[in-house]
Amino acid sequence: MHLVAASDEQQLQRDALTYSEWGKLLSPQGYAAREQRLRAHPWSRSDMRTWLLCGEDGEVLASCETFRTRSFLRNDEGSLVPGDSFAIASVFTEERLRGHGYATRLMDLLAAELERQPHAHAALLFSDVGPRIYARSGYQELPAWDWHLPPTPGNPGEPVDSLLREEDLATALGRLRLPEVPFFFWPTPAQLDWHLERGRIYVEHLGCSLPASVGANAGASTILWGLVGRSAELTVLMLDARSPSEAQALLEAARREASRSRLSRVVVWEEPSHAPLLPRLQGEGATRVARDGSLPMVRPLRPGLPLSPLLPTPRGLWV
Template identity: 85%
Template sequence: MHLVAATEEQRVQRDTLTYSEWGKLLSLDGYAAREKRLRAHPWARSDMRTWLLCGEDGGVLASCETFRTGSFLRSDEGSLVPGDSFAIASVFTEEHLRGRGYATRLMDLLAAELERQPRAQAALLFSDVGPRLYARSGYQALPAWDWHLSPAPGDPSGPVDSLLREDGLGPALGRLRHPDVPFYFWPGPAQLDWHLERGRIYVEHLGCSLPASAGATAGASTILWGLVGRSAELTVLMLDARSTSETWALLEAARREASRSGLSRVVLWEEPSHAPFLALLKGGGAFRVARDGSLPMVRPLRPGLPPVSPLLPAPRGLWV
């Protein structure tokens, strides 16, 4: 068995097989168009690959995708060393080929391939099948708690200093404080816009509108959000929360934006740094729930990376 990078033609063939798994709400043609559009997005064009596990006869046994994402390793002297990390998506084995170890083999060969990339730091994935399959290939799970907040009436700009726009993702991201941990992933503006592109594709199927804003600022705190997929929800992509009152203001603005856009709730992936502020928001339309699916799992790709720690943040903006 060996690993190959798929050609565009092979990717399109794969789309017809993965439609049954990931095509909900869309026709087969609509799903093929979604995949083509997402692959044409600048973030995907910068370095998205589809990988095929092939048998000796060249037949495809399993597949997945990788996206390059930024990450930083803190050196012993405290300086930040930028590197490349890889987010893995769409791990797939056709039904009649399942249970023979092909996905595991694919993950092992892919890790070996990614380890050879010159700036490689870590691989990241979001498991919808629990931790066991990926733990075999060296991935470790991070905590996965979500906050669900009900929509609230009112002007979203009321509680905050400013609302952010989609064309301002770069400067907005520049306001965010980087995590104070030895290693972390850090998305770029194109990566965050890729989520919004998914929302632009799905909005016509959901009976809601695209949110008019892409986030907000309150004091030193910043939030970035969007409609990002096939759920009519306002999803928080990044939250740099500096105080309880600023966190409350940003989330209240999110609840109002959800209401204005006809969305059913706000969903926030909890990060370790949010915990002290969020605990005070419990009740009054805010609930903490164990996440269903999308379990973040991380695998170092080079020696010298710190062990995977539950303090490593995995914001929704990193999801693929």
């Protein structure tokens, strides 16, 4: 068995096969168009690849995608050293080929390939099949909890200093505090816009509206959100809350934006930095639940990479 990068034609062939797994709400033609549109997005064009595990006869046994993403490592002096990490998505084996360990072999060969990349730090994936299959290939599971907040009527701009538009993404991302951990992933504005592009694709199928804003500022705190997938939910992509009062103002704005856009709820991925602030919302109908799928898992691609148990994996990193 060997690993190859897929050609454009091979990518289209995989799209036809993966429709049954990820084509919810779309026709086969609509799903193919979605894949083409997402691959044409600037973040994908920067370095997105489809990888194929092939048998000796050339048969494709399994496939996945990788996206190059930013990461930072603190050196001994405390300075940040930028590098490359790789977000892994769409790991797929046809049903007739399952049970032979092909996905594990794919992940092992892919890790060896990524380790050879200059400045490689780590690989990141979000498992929908539990941690066991990826743990075999050296991936470490991180905690995964969600907070669900009900929509509430009102003007989203009233509780905050300002609402953010798509053109504000870069400035807003620059306001966020970088994590105080030895190593972390960090998205680019293009990566966050890739999530919004998914919402632009799905909105016509969901019976809702695209949110008119992409986040808000309150004091020194910032939140970024969006309709980002196949469910009519307002999903928080990034949240930097400097105080309980500012966290409450930002999430209140999110709840009002969800109501204005006819979305069913606000979903917040719990992170170490704001976990202490979220329980204050329980009296307002917020609930904390174990995440169903999208379990974050990390594999170092260089010896000695320090992985903190407090490593944040905000929704803005998901692929």
